[in-house]
Amino acid sequence: MKILMVSWEYPPVVVGGLGRHVHHLAVELAAAGHEVVVLARRPTGTDPSTHPTHSFIEDGVLVVAVAEDPPAFDFGEDMLAWTLAMGHAMVRAGIGLRTPGIGEGWIPDVVHAHDWLVAHPAIALAEFYDVPLVSTIHATEAGRHSGWVAGRVNKQVHSVEWWLANESDALITCSSSMQDEVERLYGAERTPITVIRNGIDVGAWTYRPRPPRTGPPRLLYVGRLEYEKGVQDAIAALPRIRRAHPGTTLTVAGIGTQFEWLRERARVHRVARAVSFAGQLDHTGLLGWLHGADAIVLPSRYEPFGIVALEAAAAGTPLVTSTAGGLGEAVIDGVTGASFEPADVDGLVEAVVATLDDPEAAQQRALAARERLTADFAWDVVAAETAQVYSSAKRRVRNPLGRPVIAERPLPERDPNNPV
Secondary structure, three states, rough: OOOEOOOOOEEOOOHHHHHHHHHHHHHHHHOOOOEEEEEEEEOOOOOOOOOOOOEEOOOEEEEEEOOOOOOOOOOOOOHHHHHHHHHHHHHHHHHHHHHHHHOOOOOOEEEEEOOOOHHHHHHHHHHHHHHOEEEEEEHHHHHHHOOOOOOHHHHHHHOOOOHHHHHEEEEEEEOOHHHHHHHHHHHHHHOEEEEEOOOOOHOOOOOOHHHHHOOEEEEEEEEEOOOOHHHHHHHHHHHHHHHHOOEEEEEEEEOOOOHHHHHHHHHHHOOOOOHHHHHHEHHHHHHHHHHHHOEEEOOOOOOOHHHHHHHHHHHOEEEEOOOOOOHHOOOOOOOOEEEEOOOOOHHHHHHHHHHHHHHHHHHHHHHHHHHHHHHHOOOHHHHHHHHHHHHOOOOOOOOOOOOOOOOOOOOOEEEEEEEE
Protein backbone atom coordinates (compact mmCIF):
# COMPACT_ATOMS: atom_id res chain seq x y z
CA MET A 1 0.00 0.00 0.00
CA LYS A 2 1.19 3.54 -0.78
CA ILE A 3 0.72 5.76 2.28
CA LEU A 4 1.07 9.55 2.44
CA MET A 5 1.28 10.77 6.04
CA VAL A 6 0.92 14.47 6.80
CA SER A 7 2.25 15.74 10.13
CA TRP A 8 3.52 19.05 11.46
CA GLU A 9 6.02 17.12 13.60
CA TYR A 10 8.54 14.56 12.39
CA PRO A 11 12.19 14.13 13.43
CA PRO A 12 14.25 16.21 13.59
CA VAL A 13 11.27 18.51 14.33
CA VAL A 14 9.75 17.12 17.53
CA VAL A 15 7.57 19.30 19.77
CA GLY A 16 5.81 16.61 21.82
CA GLY A 17 4.63 13.03 21.68
CA LEU A 18 2.97 13.39 18.27
CA GLY A 19 6.28 13.57 16.39
CA ARG A 20 7.58 10.42 18.02
CA HIS A 21 4.28 8.63 17.38
CA VAL A 22 4.25 9.44 13.66
CA HIS A 23 7.92 8.47 13.32
CA HIS A 24 7.52 5.04 14.93
CA LEU A 25 4.31 4.34 13.01
CA ALA A 26 5.86 5.31 9.66
CA VAL A 27 8.99 3.21 10.26
CA GLU A 28 6.96 0.16 11.34
CA LEU A 29 4.64 0.43 8.33
CA ALA A 30 7.66 0.66 6.03
CA ALA A 31 9.20 -2.40 7.71
CA ALA A 32 5.95 -4.26 6.99
CA GLY A 33 6.41 -3.64 3.26
CA HIS A 34 4.32 -0.52 2.66
CA GLU A 35 5.57 2.49 0.70
CA VAL A 36 5.50 5.36 3.18
CA VAL A 37 6.00 9.04 2.42
CA VAL A 38 5.80 11.54 5.27
CA LEU A 39 5.02 15.14 4.38
CA ALA A 40 6.34 17.22 7.26
CA ARG A 41 8.00 20.57 7.92
CA ARG A 42 11.54 21.79 8.25
CA PRO A 43 12.77 23.56 11.38
CA THR A 44 11.34 27.03 11.96
CA GLY A 45 13.36 29.76 10.28
CA THR A 46 14.42 27.74 7.24
CA ASP A 47 14.51 30.01 4.18
CA PRO A 48 11.95 28.76 1.63
CA SER A 49 13.48 30.81 -1.20
CA THR A 50 16.72 28.83 -1.15
CA HIS A 51 15.65 25.45 0.23
CA PRO A 52 11.87 25.09 -0.06
CA THR A 53 11.85 21.29 0.23
CA HIS A 54 14.30 18.82 1.73
CA SER A 55 13.77 15.12 0.97
CA PHE A 56 15.59 12.23 2.57
CA ILE A 57 15.12 8.52 3.17
CA GLU A 58 15.56 7.25 6.71
CA ASP A 59 14.58 3.84 8.11
CA GLY A 60 12.81 3.02 4.85
CA VAL A 61 10.60 6.14 5.01
CA LEU A 62 10.79 8.96 2.48
CA VAL A 63 10.47 12.26 4.34
CA VAL A 64 9.51 15.36 2.38
CA ALA A 65 10.13 18.31 4.69
CA VAL A 66 8.95 21.74 3.58
CA ALA A 67 9.91 25.19 4.77
CA GLU A 68 7.16 27.41 6.14
CA ASP A 69 5.87 29.75 3.45
CA PRO A 70 6.27 32.64 3.98
CA PRO A 71 8.54 32.60 7.03
CA ALA A 72 7.33 35.85 8.63
CA PHE A 73 4.60 34.42 10.88
CA ASP A 74 5.24 33.49 14.50
CA PHE A 75 3.48 30.38 15.82
CA GLY A 76 2.91 31.90 19.25
CA GLU A 77 1.42 35.16 17.95
CA ASP A 78 -0.11 34.20 14.57
CA MET A 79 -0.92 30.52 15.04
CA LEU A 80 -3.67 30.24 12.42
CA ALA A 81 -1.73 32.27 9.83
CA TRP A 82 1.41 30.24 10.57
CA THR A 83 -0.54 27.00 10.17
CA LEU A 84 -2.03 28.07 6.84
CA ALA A 85 1.39 29.11 5.57
CA MET A 86 2.78 25.72 6.47
CA GLY A 87 -0.22 24.06 4.82
CA HIS A 88 0.28 25.98 1.58
CA ALA A 89 3.86 24.75 1.36
CA MET A 90 2.76 21.18 2.07
CA VAL A 91 0.09 21.24 -0.63
CA ARG A 92 2.60 22.38 -3.25
CA ALA A 93 5.08 19.70 -2.20
CA GLY A 94 2.40 17.02 -2.06
CA ILE A 95 0.89 17.60 -5.50
CA GLY A 96 2.70 15.56 -8.13
CA LEU A 97 5.34 14.17 -5.78
CA ARG A 98 8.59 14.08 -7.74
CA THR A 99 11.43 13.61 -5.34
CA PRO A 100 14.52 11.38 -5.25
CA GLY A 101 13.70 7.81 -4.32
CA ILE A 102 10.01 7.97 -5.19
CA GLY A 103 9.85 8.14 -8.97
CA GLU A 104 7.63 10.21 -11.24
CA GLY A 105 3.92 10.41 -10.66
CA TRP A 106 3.74 8.55 -7.33
CA ILE A 107 0.09 8.43 -6.22
CA PRO A 108 -0.89 7.41 -2.69
CA ASP A 109 -3.60 4.90 -1.87
CA VAL A 110 -4.48 6.77 1.31
CA VAL A 111 -3.70 10.08 3.05
CA HIS A 112 -3.23 9.98 6.82
CA ALA A 113 -3.51 13.30 8.71
CA HIS A 114 -2.23 13.78 12.25
CA ASP A 115 -4.15 16.50 14.11
CA TRP A 116 -5.78 19.77 13.06
CA LEU A 117 -2.61 21.66 12.10
CA VAL A 118 -2.41 19.68 8.84
CA ALA A 119 -6.15 19.65 8.11
CA HIS A 120 -5.92 21.96 5.10
CA PRO A 121 -3.12 20.16 3.21
CA ALA A 122 -4.41 16.68 4.11
CA ILE A 123 -7.97 17.41 2.97
CA ALA A 124 -6.68 19.09 -0.21
CA LEU A 125 -4.32 16.23 -1.10
CA ALA A 126 -6.91 13.50 -0.44
CA GLU A 127 -9.29 15.40 -2.73
CA PHE A 128 -6.59 15.96 -5.37
CA TYR A 129 -5.63 12.27 -5.48
CA ASP A 130 -9.23 11.14 -4.87
CA VAL A 131 -8.19 8.69 -2.16
CA PRO A 132 -9.53 8.03 1.36
CA LEU A 133 -8.55 10.42 4.13
CA VAL A 134 -7.75 8.82 7.50
CA SER A 135 -7.19 11.18 10.43
CA THR A 136 -5.80 10.53 13.88
CA ILE A 137 -7.23 12.95 16.46
CA HIS A 138 -4.51 13.08 19.10
CA ALA A 139 -6.23 15.72 21.27
CA THR A 140 -8.98 18.34 21.09
CA GLU A 141 -9.04 22.06 21.74
CA ALA A 142 -12.08 21.73 24.00
CA GLY A 143 -10.43 18.95 25.97
CA ARG A 144 -7.34 21.06 26.50
CA HIS A 145 -9.56 23.82 27.93
CA SER A 146 -11.75 21.89 30.37
CA GLY A 147 -14.54 21.17 27.89
CA TRP A 148 -15.20 24.56 26.31
CA VAL A 149 -13.65 26.91 23.78
CA ALA A 150 -13.99 30.51 24.87
CA GLY A 151 -11.46 32.61 22.94
CA ARG A 152 -11.41 33.56 19.27
CA VAL A 153 -8.42 31.35 18.44
CA ASN A 154 -9.87 28.49 20.50
CA LYS A 155 -13.05 28.62 18.43
CA GLN A 156 -11.08 28.70 15.19
CA VAL A 157 -9.02 25.66 16.18
CA HIS A 158 -12.15 23.79 17.28
CA SER A 159 -13.79 24.59 13.93
CA VAL A 160 -10.81 23.21 11.99
CA GLU A 161 -10.83 20.05 14.14
CA TRP A 162 -14.56 19.63 13.46
CA TRP A 163 -13.96 20.12 9.72
CA LEU A 164 -11.15 17.55 9.64
CA ALA A 165 -13.20 15.00 11.58
CA ASN A 166 -16.20 15.37 9.29
CA GLU A 167 -14.16 15.42 6.06
CA SER A 168 -12.31 12.23 7.00
CA ASP A 169 -13.33 8.82 5.71
CA ALA A 170 -12.07 7.12 8.86
CA LEU A 171 -10.88 8.35 12.25
CA ILE A 172 -8.40 6.94 14.75
CA THR A 173 -8.20 7.82 18.44
CA CYS A 174 -5.66 6.56 20.96
CA SER A 175 -8.16 5.71 23.71
CA SER A 176 -11.83 4.98 24.25
CA SER A 177 -12.20 8.23 26.18
CA MET A 178 -10.90 10.13 23.15
CA GLN A 179 -13.37 8.28 20.93
CA ASP A 180 -16.21 9.42 23.17
CA GLU A 181 -14.84 12.97 23.14
CA VAL A 182 -14.60 13.09 19.34
CA GLU A 183 -18.13 11.76 18.90
CA ARG A 184 -19.52 14.26 21.40
CA LEU A 185 -17.64 17.32 20.15
CA TYR A 186 -17.78 16.83 16.39
CA GLY A 187 -20.93 14.80 15.80
CA ALA A 188 -18.99 12.68 13.32
CA GLU A 189 -21.55 9.87 13.34
CA ARG A 190 -21.00 9.11 9.65
CA THR A 191 -17.28 8.58 10.11
CA PRO A 192 -16.13 5.22 11.55
CA ILE A 193 -13.80 5.61 14.55
CA THR A 194 -11.24 2.99 15.54
CA VAL A 195 -9.36 3.01 18.86
CA ILE A 196 -5.66 2.18 18.36
CA ARG A 197 -3.41 2.74 21.33
CA ASN A 198 -0.10 4.51 21.02
CA GLY A 199 2.93 2.26 20.82
CA ILE A 200 6.26 2.06 22.61
CA ASP A 201 9.69 0.93 21.44
CA VAL A 202 10.62 -1.05 24.53
CA GLY A 203 14.19 -1.54 23.34
CA ALA A 204 14.85 2.21 23.43
CA TRP A 205 13.99 2.43 27.15
CA THR A 206 16.43 0.29 29.12
CA TYR A 207 14.79 -1.32 32.13
CA ARG A 208 16.53 -0.75 35.43
CA PRO A 209 15.13 -1.77 38.85
CA ARG A 210 15.24 0.84 41.61
CA PRO A 211 18.28 0.48 43.89
CA PRO A 212 17.65 0.73 47.64
CA ARG A 213 16.99 4.35 48.54
CA THR A 214 19.91 6.01 50.30
CA GLY A 215 18.58 9.56 50.54
CA PRO A 216 15.37 11.57 50.28
CA PRO A 217 12.86 10.35 47.69
CA ARG A 218 13.00 11.83 44.20
CA LEU A 219 9.82 12.41 42.23
CA LEU A 220 9.78 13.23 38.53
CA TYR A 221 7.31 14.86 36.17
CA VAL A 222 7.87 14.76 32.38
CA GLY A 223 5.70 16.61 29.89
CA ARG A 224 4.53 19.97 28.67
CA LEU A 225 4.16 22.75 31.21
CA GLU A 226 0.51 23.49 30.56
CA TYR A 227 -2.47 23.83 32.89
CA GLU A 228 -4.18 20.66 31.67
CA LYS A 229 -1.10 18.61 32.60
CA GLY A 230 -1.80 19.26 36.29
CA VAL A 231 1.77 19.99 37.41
CA GLN A 232 0.29 22.57 39.80
CA ASP A 233 -1.45 19.73 41.64
CA ALA A 234 1.83 17.86 42.15
CA ILE A 235 3.39 21.06 43.53
CA ALA A 236 0.41 21.62 45.84
CA ALA A 237 0.73 18.05 47.13
CA LEU A 238 4.46 18.26 47.81
CA PRO A 239 4.33 19.86 51.30
CA ARG A 240 2.23 16.96 52.67
CA ILE A 241 4.36 14.39 50.85
CA ARG A 242 7.43 15.92 52.47
CA ARG A 243 5.83 15.65 55.92
CA ALA A 244 5.46 11.91 55.37
CA HIS A 245 8.85 11.57 53.65
CA PRO A 246 11.10 14.48 54.64
CA GLY A 247 13.34 15.92 51.95
CA THR A 248 11.31 14.63 48.99
CA THR A 249 12.08 16.57 45.81
CA LEU A 250 10.17 17.04 42.56
CA THR A 251 11.98 17.50 39.25
CA VAL A 252 9.86 18.97 36.46
CA ALA A 253 11.17 18.14 32.97
CA GLY A 254 9.60 19.92 30.01
CA ILE A 255 8.77 23.31 28.56
CA GLY A 256 5.54 25.24 28.08
CA THR A 257 3.60 28.43 28.57
CA GLN A 258 3.00 27.92 32.32
CA PHE A 259 6.66 27.81 33.38
CA GLU A 260 6.67 31.09 35.31
CA TRP A 261 3.26 30.42 36.85
CA LEU A 262 4.41 26.99 38.07
CA ARG A 263 7.53 28.51 39.60
CA GLU A 264 5.26 30.94 41.42
CA ARG A 265 3.06 28.06 42.64
CA ALA A 266 6.17 26.44 44.14
CA ARG A 267 6.89 29.68 46.00
CA VAL A 268 3.29 29.97 47.19
CA HIS A 269 3.40 26.44 48.61
CA ARG A 270 6.84 27.10 50.13
CA VAL A 271 8.55 24.29 48.22
CA ALA A 272 10.57 26.39 45.77
CA ARG A 273 13.82 24.78 46.91
CA ALA A 274 12.33 21.29 46.59
CA VAL A 275 11.07 21.81 43.02
CA SER A 276 13.59 22.02 40.18
CA PHE A 277 12.86 22.68 36.52
CA ALA A 278 15.10 20.65 34.21
CA GLY A 279 13.81 21.99 30.87
CA GLN A 280 13.48 19.80 27.80
CA LEU A 281 15.63 16.66 27.98
CA ASP A 282 17.10 14.60 25.17
CA HIS A 283 16.60 10.84 25.16
CA THR A 284 19.75 10.05 27.14
CA GLY A 285 19.03 12.72 29.72
CA LEU A 286 15.43 11.63 30.13
CA LEU A 287 16.41 7.99 30.54
CA GLY A 288 18.88 8.99 33.25
CA TRP A 289 16.20 10.86 35.18
CA LEU A 290 13.75 7.97 34.81
CA HIS A 291 16.32 5.54 36.19
CA GLY A 292 17.08 7.80 39.13
CA ALA A 293 13.53 8.64 40.20
CA ASP A 294 11.64 6.78 42.92
CA ALA A 295 8.41 7.45 41.01
CA ILE A 296 7.12 9.45 38.07
CA VAL A 297 4.06 11.59 38.83
CA LEU A 298 1.73 12.36 35.91
CA PRO A 299 -1.15 14.40 37.39
CA SER A 300 -2.92 15.28 34.13
CA ARG A 301 -6.34 16.89 34.28
CA TYR A 302 -6.74 16.12 30.57
CA GLU A 303 -4.78 13.39 28.78
CA PRO A 304 -5.76 11.73 25.49
CA PHE A 305 -3.20 8.98 26.04
CA GLY A 306 -0.01 9.70 28.00
CA ILE A 307 2.95 8.27 26.08
CA VAL A 308 5.31 9.29 28.91
CA ALA A 309 3.65 6.69 31.14
CA LEU A 310 4.66 3.97 28.70
CA GLU A 311 8.23 5.26 28.46
CA ALA A 312 8.54 5.42 32.24
CA ALA A 313 7.13 1.92 32.65
CA ALA A 314 9.54 0.58 30.05
CA ALA A 315 12.42 2.11 32.02
CA GLY A 316 11.17 0.55 35.27
CA THR A 317 10.03 3.77 36.96
CA PRO A 318 7.04 3.29 39.31
CA LEU A 319 3.95 5.08 37.99
CA VAL A 320 1.73 7.49 39.93
CA THR A 321 -0.87 8.87 37.53
CA SER A 322 -4.26 10.48 37.38
CA THR A 323 -7.11 8.57 35.75
CA ALA A 324 -7.61 11.28 33.11
CA GLY A 325 -8.45 9.94 29.65
CA GLY A 326 -5.98 7.46 28.27
CA LEU A 327 -3.96 7.31 31.49
CA GLY A 328 -6.92 5.69 33.21
CA GLU A 329 -7.00 3.03 30.50
CA ALA A 330 -3.23 2.44 30.32
CA VAL A 331 -2.45 2.32 34.07
CA ILE A 332 -4.28 -0.20 36.26
CA ASP A 333 -4.42 1.01 39.86
CA GLY A 334 -2.69 -1.39 42.21
CA VAL A 335 -1.48 -3.59 39.35
CA THR A 336 0.73 -1.48 37.06
CA GLY A 337 0.77 1.75 39.08
CA ALA A 338 -1.02 3.94 41.61
CA SER A 339 -3.86 6.18 40.43
CA PHE A 340 -5.99 9.10 41.63
CA GLU A 341 -8.79 11.23 40.22
CA PRO A 342 -7.80 14.30 38.14
CA ALA A 343 -7.38 17.48 40.23
CA ASP A 344 -7.66 15.45 43.47
CA VAL A 345 -4.65 16.69 45.44
CA ASP A 346 -5.58 14.56 48.47
CA GLY A 347 -5.68 11.46 46.27
CA LEU A 348 -2.35 12.42 44.70
CA VAL A 349 -0.75 12.71 48.13
CA GLU A 350 -2.13 9.33 49.17
CA ALA A 351 -0.93 7.60 45.98
CA VAL A 352 2.59 9.05 46.20
CA VAL A 353 3.00 8.34 49.90
CA ALA A 354 1.81 4.76 49.45
CA THR A 355 4.32 4.30 46.62
CA LEU A 356 7.18 5.68 48.69
CA ASP A 357 6.14 3.73 51.79
CA ASP A 358 6.53 0.38 50.02
CA PRO A 359 9.24 0.57 47.33
CA GLU A 360 9.26 -3.21 46.81
CA ALA A 361 5.56 -3.28 45.94
CA ALA A 362 6.06 -0.22 43.72
CA GLN A 363 8.84 -2.04 41.88
CA GLN A 364 6.61 -5.08 41.35
CA ARG A 365 3.94 -2.83 39.81
CA ALA A 366 6.59 -1.24 37.59
CA LEU A 367 7.71 -4.66 36.37
CA ALA A 368 4.10 -5.62 35.65
CA ALA A 369 3.67 -2.39 33.69
CA ARG A 370 6.71 -3.15 31.52
CA GLU A 371 5.56 -6.71 30.86
CA ARG A 372 2.17 -5.41 29.72
CA LEU A 373 3.86 -3.13 27.18
CA THR A 374 5.28 -5.97 25.11
CA ALA A 375 1.81 -7.38 24.46
CA ASP A 376 -0.56 -4.40 24.33
CA PHE A 377 1.56 -1.52 23.04
CA ALA A 378 4.07 -3.03 20.57
CA TRP A 379 4.54 -0.92 17.44
CA ASP A 380 4.09 -3.83 15.04
CA VAL A 381 0.61 -4.34 16.53
CA VAL A 382 -0.17 -0.63 16.21
CA ALA A 383 1.02 -0.59 12.59
CA ALA A 384 -0.99 -3.67 11.63
CA GLU A 385 -4.16 -2.23 13.15
CA THR A 386 -3.56 1.09 11.37
CA ALA A 387 -3.02 -0.65 8.01
CA GLN A 388 -6.34 -2.41 8.52
CA VAL A 389 -8.04 0.99 8.89
CA TYR A 390 -6.38 2.11 5.65
CA SER A 391 -7.61 -0.97 3.80
CA SER A 392 -11.19 -0.62 4.96
CA ALA A 393 -11.47 3.17 4.45
CA LYS A 394 -13.61 4.16 1.47
CA ARG A 395 -13.92 7.66 0.09
CA ARG A 396 -17.40 8.88 0.95
CA VAL A 397 -19.76 11.08 -1.02
CA ARG A 398 -19.29 14.60 0.29
CA ASN A 399 -22.43 16.33 1.61
CA PRO A 400 -22.79 19.91 2.86
CA LEU A 401 -21.30 20.08 6.35
CA GLY A 402 -22.97 23.13 7.85
CA ARG A 403 -21.20 24.66 10.83
CA PRO A 404 -19.73 23.26 14.04
CA VAL A 405 -21.35 23.64 17.44
CA ILE A 406 -19.12 25.73 19.69
CA ALA A 407 -18.85 24.54 23.29
CA GLU A 408 -19.14 27.81 25.21
CA ARG A 409 -18.08 28.27 28.83
CA PRO A 410 -21.15 27.40 30.97
CA LEU A 411 -22.68 30.29 32.86
CA PRO A 412 -23.05 29.97 36.65
CA GLU A 413 -26.56 29.14 37.82
CA ARG A 414 -28.47 32.08 39.24
CA ASP A 415 -29.67 31.98 42.84
CA PRO A 416 -33.44 32.75 42.68
CA ASN A 417 -33.16 34.39 46.11
CA ASN A 418 -30.32 36.61 44.93
CA PRO A 419 -30.98 37.80 41.37
CA VAL A 420 -27.97 40.12 41.32
